[in-house]
Amino acid sequence: MADSTTALALTLSARQASDFELLANGGFAPLSGFMGSEDWRRVCEEMRLASGDIWPIPITLASDLEVSQGDVVELSAPNGKRLGRLRVEETFDRDTEQEAKQVYRTADSEHPGVAAIYAEGERCIAGPIESDALPDHDDAFMRRYLTPEESRKTFAERGWKRIVAFQTRNPIHRAHEYLTKAALEVSDGLFLHPLIGETKKGDIPAEVRMRCYEILMERYYHPKRVVLGVNPAKMHYAGPREAVLHAIIRRNYGCTHFIVGRDHAGVGDYYGTYDAQRIFDDIDLAELGIEPLFFEHTYWCHDCEGMASDKTCPHPQESHLFLSGTKVREMLANGETPPHEFTREEVAEILIDAYRKGID
Ligand SMILES: [Zn+2]
Numbered sequence: 203m204a205d206s207t208t209a210l211a212l213t214l215s216a217r218q219a220s221d222f223e224l225l226a227n228g229g230f231a232p233l234s235g236f237m238g239s240e241d242w243r244r245v246c247e248e249m250r251l252a253s254g255d256i257w258p259i260p261i262t263l264a265s266d267l268e269v270s271q272g273d274v275v276e277l278s279a280p281n282g283k284r285l286g287r288l289r290v291e292e293t294f295d296r297d298t299e300q301e302a303k304q305v306y307r308t309a310d311s312e313h314p315g316v317a318a319i320y321a322e323g324e325r326c327i328a329g330p331i332e333s334d335a336l337p338d339h340d341d342a343f344m345r346r347y348l349t350p351e352e353s354r355k356t357f358a359e360r361g362w363k364r365i366v367a368f369q370t371r372n373p374i375h376r377a378h379e380y381l382t383k384a385a386l387e388v389s390d391g392l393f394l395h396p397l398i399g400e401t402k403k404g405d406i407p408a409e410v411r412m413r414c415y416e417i418l419m420e421r422y423y424h425p426k427r428v429v430l431g432v433n434p435a436k437m438h439y440a441g442p443r444e445a446v447l448h449a450i451i452r453r454n455y456g457c458t459h460f461i462v463g464r465d466h467a468g469v470g471d472y473y474g475t476y477d478a479q480r481i482f483d484d485i486d487l488a489e490l491g492i493e494p495l496f497f498e499h500t501y502w503c504h505d506c507e508g509m510a511s512d513k514t515c516p517h518p519q520e521s522h523l524f525l526s527g528t529k530v531r532e533m534l535a536n537g538e539t540p541p542h543e544f545t546r547e548e549v550a551e552i553l554i555d556a557y558r559k560g561i562d
Contacts, residue, residue: 211276212267212288212327217318219279219337220399220436221261224451226286226333228350229434231454235330236263239294242326246304249443256490258446259305259438262296264322269293275327279337291329298324306440308472314402315438315469339432342409343398348431353393354456356429362390366459366495367452369466371397371437373406373414373553375530375545377500379422380509385461385495392428393457394419399436402469408432410556417548431455441466441473442481445494449482453492462494502543 214222224230232255237245240252242260251257269275273290302309302316311317339347348356357365366385370378386392394415398408415430435451438444444467449460466478474480479496487493498511502523506515515522523543525533533540535557539550 209276210267210269210273211278212265213278213280213282214263214285215322216280216400217322217436218263219285220434221263222277222285222331222333223336223434225261225331226336227434229451229454230261231350233257233261235288235291236326236328237261238292238328239296239326241328242294242296242301246301249446256446256450256485258443258450259440260296260301262326263288263328264296264319264325265327266323266325267327269327277331281338283335283338285335285337286331286333288327288331289329290327293325293327295324296326298322305443306438306472307442310472313439313469313472315440318438337434339398339434340409342412343432346412346430346432348429348455350455353429353431357391357393357456360391360426360429364389364459365391365393365457366461367393367395367455367457368461369395369397369433369448369452370411371401371405373411374418374549376502376509376543379418379546380500381461381463381497383423384497385459386427389459390427392423393452393455394428394430395433395452395455396430397435397437398432399434401437402439404561405437406553406556406561410552413552414549417552418546421548422546437467439467439469439472441468442478445478446481446485446490449490449492449494453490457492459493459495461497463497464499502541 225233237260244250244252245257245260249258269290271290275288277285279285298319299309301319306313306316311320366389368382382392396411419428445462452460462479464475482494498513500509500511503510503515503517503521505517505521525544530540534553537554
């Protein structure tokens with residue numbers, strides 16, 4: 203066992219630093235540290251912490267660092283910034299294949315979330331953390347940074363009681379704008395909360411997405427009814443389980459409702475279109491503390507002359523403006539502006555510019 207003069211130190215990966223940040227700022231409440239074996243097992247098997255609280259995805263710190271119970275490990279961010287420390291309660295080996303199957307519903311290493319946990323390895327260090335600082339972010343994000351405490355305060359100052367949160371890792375097209383405004387029609391305020399942690403290659407970088415939100419907020423949203431923040435979480439691409447995690451994070455940020463679209467947090471064809479909505483059928487929403495709002499696929503309908511969905515539009519598919527994600531990416535990469543009924547021109551301009559400069 204290390205004595206107090208031994209400096210145990212660990213530099214976190216970007217993914218681990220993202221978890222640290224949400225543990226430290228309260229976004230992962232009631233968690234106060236990286237999970238031990240009992241939490242890990244129950245989360246995988248039952249979607250609950252050892253305490254019984256609902257929790258969908260293990261938050262573990264994988265590391266081969268030699269430590270014993272009671273040791274204190276100093277933690278720093280990938281750029282070397284000192285963040286705080288962890289008091290070791292336990293080290294354990296997790297079964298990453300079991301985690302993949304139970305949490306991600308697949309053991310396929312092609313799944314980006316599964317690939318990430320396989321790459322991290324099995325051995326984990328668990329214990330509560332103490333935070334001195336949060337990881338650094340670009341100025342574009344820090345301008346919009348709100349901790350859960352700050353967003354709650356902002357909502358209270360505005361007198362909002364019914365607050366709907368919108369999560370996305372994608373650029374905002376007319377369909378997303380429509381969902382958020384439809385939800386806002388029956389709420390007091392909208393919390394746009396794009397994710398800025400690590401995503402997979404090919405996803406639009408967070409700073410580009412932020413510029414899209416900012417231009418839309420300036421021109422198409424009512425400033426008194428919308429708050430734009432940033433969610434430091436990384437993507438797991440765990441579909442249904444991640445929809446629940448996204449809901450819990452927004453509950454902690456003070457929201458009462460959370461938009462769940464089709465294939466929320468999914469990737470490839472690992473999850474059914476509405477799996478991320480169905481998972482809430484088996485959850486007690488009062489216990490969860492936030493209510494999901496489910497949305498269908500929406501589109502522009504030439505006959506309705508507006509945004510619509512299969513719930514509201516009686517017209518045939520030929521009347522609907524449909525562009526696949528692949529097609530939209532192709533157009534933007536070629537410098538072509540998608541129809542304005544699909545993407546606002548201001549947003550298309552930002553995205554075309556980003557593609558010109560290169561997206562991995
Ligand atoms: Zn129609």
